[in-house]
Amino acid sequence: MKTLNVADHMQALGAQAKAASAQMAKASAAVKSTALRKLAALLRANIDALQIDNAKDIERAMVAGLDAPMVDRLKLTPKVLETCAQGCEQLATMPDVIGEIIGMKQQPSGIRVGQMRVPLGVFGMIFESRPNVTIEAASLSIKSGNACILRGGSEAIDSNKALAKLVQQALSESGLPTDAVQLVQTTDREAVGHLIAMPEFVDVIIPRGGKGLIERISREAKVPVIKHLDGNCHTYVDDPCDMAMAVTVADNAKTQKYSPCNASESLVVARGVAAEFLPKIGAIYAAKGVEMRCCPVAKAILTQVKGANLKDATEQDWFEEYLGPIISIKVVEGLDAAIAHINHYSSHHTESILTRDHMHAQRFLREVDSSSVMVNASTRFADGFEYGLGAEIGISTDKFHARGPVGIEGLTSLKYVVLGQGEIRV
DSSP: OOOHHHHHHHHHHHHHHHHHHHHHHHHHHHHHHHHHHHHHHHHHHHHHHHHHHHHHHHHHHHHOOOHHHHHHHHHHHHHHHHHHHHHHHHHHHHHHTTTEEEEEEOOOTTTEEEEEEEEEEEEEEOOOOOOOHHHEEEHHHHHHOOOEEEEEGGGHHHHHHHHHHHHHHHHHHHTGGGEEEEOOOOTTTHHHHHHOOOOOSSEEEESSSOHHHHHHHHHHHHOOOOOOOOOOOOEEEEEEHHHHHHHHHHHHHHHSSSSSSTSEHHHEEEHHHHHHHHHHHHHHHHHTTTTEEEOHHHHHHHHHSSSOOOEEEEEEGGGGOOOOOOEEEEESSSSSHHHEEEEEEEESSEEEEEOOHHHHHHHHHOOSSSSSSEEESGGGSSSSSTTTTSOOOOOEEESSSOOOOOOOGGEEEEEEEEOOOHHHHH
16 A cells, blocks of 8 residues: 555544544443444354454464464454453443533532543554454443544454454444444554544554554654553562462462563562562472573572572563563562562552551552552453453553553543533622
């Protein structure tokens, strides 16, 4: 596709999305819920067909030599599709926040002032690898009364086209504009440059992918961006802790799935429990082939673990998001040192403390500066679906507008509404 055609294509998508957003903003809760339920039904009815399209992407990725975590993110398994369908249904049953008025207060002048929740308008979503993001973005867009333009990675183009077609079918059958959810049909990278520079059509950009992609979009976008750069998540094993629980949670946080941004990449352990805890978790990591990059204290303890793949941690390891079977391990004196270490090296995504001490837990929640902070739970729960948001558009580590998993409310804004009975200002 030539440059001029890419520009024309993006302008057309923008204009169509803007027009559709006005229709979506006034759509009733019942109609939006109908569309979401239809989409869930279509996903379940088309599992076999979707996997045929998905197989084309997977084969192309393997031929191109994409690494295992990237190929894993491409897969549309029946389980992945069922999770997408359940997310649509969960959203359908949730209250519709659009039009909700909050904080209405009478003023001395006689006017009443409050705020109404309204859609953002049009958001552009730029993502890599995971085709299920097409459904997550589309379903949240429908529920929140927005229109969206989706630009998936070229490695998932067949899967994304098939999924977007089902979304538009659900919209059409529900009486909503099909242009409310549009997929960029070209894999030309120039399309991204146009999408992030159309403030006349697009109200916010949400990038979801590798650090390089997000840094580029943050640097070049001419519209606001909701983003997180990477997920260097920490699990801190406190003194005191429930040892069996700590081993189970630390294992799950790292090895349940290696590729997501909410997998723990760093294990921080209080010195008082390190001698007992590290050999137990080290044996599990060794059995699962996890490479452990250790501080000197952790390495000295873990040398007793048979088959352990140990390496000396470098300074960069404390910052690293591995997205694979590698974890950094640091022994610290206690809670103060753990909080200081996490706040310095973390990407401010998700951190968890495993502890029996209530005051330690409360301090960790207050003082750790991340978008999700947990007590006695796996970092793998940092997800819109698991948080009961129905789905998520992504995770934000920004501190304004939206922070953490971005669900319906993150795709809305508040405008002031004033109710009067003829009051005038004097």
